[in-house]
Amino acid sequence: MEGVEDIVIAGAGLAGLATALGLHRKGVRSVVLESSATLRASGYAFTTWTNAFRALDALGVGDKIREHHLLYESGPHEIRCVKRNFLLETLESELPEGTIRYSSKIAAIDEEGDVKLLHMADGSIIKAKVLIGCDGVNSVVAKWLGLPKPIQSGRSATRGMAEYPDGHGFGPEMLQFIGQGFRSGVLPCSDTSVYWNYTWYPSPDDKDAEESVAKMRQHVLTKLRAAKIPLEALDVIERSEMSEVVSSPLRFRSPLSLVRGSISRGNVCVAGDAFHPMTPELGQGGCAALEDGVVLARCLGDAFAHGYACESVKAGLEKYADERRGRAIRLVTAAYVVGFVQQSNNTVVKFLREKFLSGLLAKLMVDMADFDCGEL
Structure with a gap:
């Protein structure tokens, strides 16, 4: 044709x-x-x-x-x-x-x-x-x-990338923080670059955070400081580049x-x-x-x-x-x-997560990654 x-x-x-x-x-x-x-x-x-x-x-x-x-x-x-x-x-x-x-x-x-x-x-x-x-x-x-x-999951996400020209000092590992209705990760990409993400259940009180990168950054830092995460992880977010699209709804x-x-x-x-x-x-x-x-x-x-x-x-x-x-x-x-399970504020779910489910969730993540799509 x-x-x-x-x-x-x-x-x-x-x-x-x-x-x-x-x-x-x-x-x-x-x-x-x-x-x-x-x-x-x-x-x-x-x-x-x-x-x-x-x-x-x-x-x-x-x-x-x-x-x-x-x-x-x-x-x-x-x-x-x-x-x-x-x-x-x-x-x-x-x-x-x-x-x-x-x-x-x-x-x-x-x-x-x-x-x-x-x-x-x-x-x-x-x-x-x-x-x-x-x-x-x-x-x-x-x-x-x-x-x-x-479908809308009811959660939103924001993320950024921080550059450390002289090296960031993080080890080769994934840092994950779970708090009141949020989940956040700090992940080194290379010796000089660190990626971070933050997902949460938005509320009407969060509307101001959507207005600008600066306000979204402050929203994330406020939540993470309240959860007492390490200062070096907060520094990643403070110095990072963020998208002008400050957050996106998570859909599946x-x-x-x-x-x-x-x-x-x-x-x-x-x-x-x-x-x-x-x-x-x-x-x-x-x-x-x-x-x-x-x-x-x-x-x-x-x-x-x-x-x-x-x-x-x-x-x-x-x-x-x-x-x-x-x-x-x-x-x-x-x-x-x-x-x-990770982000639920339900008392029962939180209890089960902290006492019994954390190991099962980690195993599930690894099991899903142990897959081979085959050769071409």
Whole structure:
């Protein structure tokens, strides 16, 4: 078909670039449409567990990431806090020039036989034999598939990154603080960079905090000082860079909607946050997106082994959906449960958390990271 792209990936985030790179490794060309003018690195950094590094190794970039990020003292498990922009730039650098088309936002999707017509925000139309939605929590592709909107968890998050040109002095470990209705983490990325995050249940009294970065920073510091966390952790927040979007509501896809919903239909599927947005307590959102990319590239690359064939592509995407559905349901459910228990102010839940559940929650986090998505 003249003027039709074989594979179009919506979104140049972790899932989109991992899928594009996996396909490239298998000799299959794709085009990535990114709505922003440049790579977006919202979130600053994320915890990258053993399962994510298995995916990155499959993509051939694991060692490049390891070279620039501290390995935490975590026994047999590989845990690092990886800068999101560094990872995205690394994935991009491995792709053929021109793979990513920036300032390319999909406004609507139509069909012309088996071909998808992508109506772009600038008025142009792109035709695609295969459409992969990696376009985030507000995914246009997920909406087209009929997946329901993600659910508000009732919690919000803010985060930042602090730079210490002369070194920060933190050891290679994850510091976590749980207080009255909040959870916070301080995580060194390298010898000179430290990432922090803070999630909480907003109340009407917190409205002023949303007005500016300065007020949000003060809100977080006030809560953490009251919880008597170490001064060196407070210093990270005081000196950090924060996004102008001072906080974001935490949303997740209902596990029931993943049981019944269409992850793929015909020649269209979703991956990453477009597929399984989850709350951050397991530190698995980004890791799962990388897993998606490897599995999807494997299934779709095999389907393209002898060129494009509609039925082969549909079977490949169905195989991907079958492989990933159960994993996504477990991750989304576990993340929500861990977050509820960790941040609940209920007297009974707090008692059980402090006396019995802390060890079980830690084991659950490790168990979820002990996963191998396989090779390309």
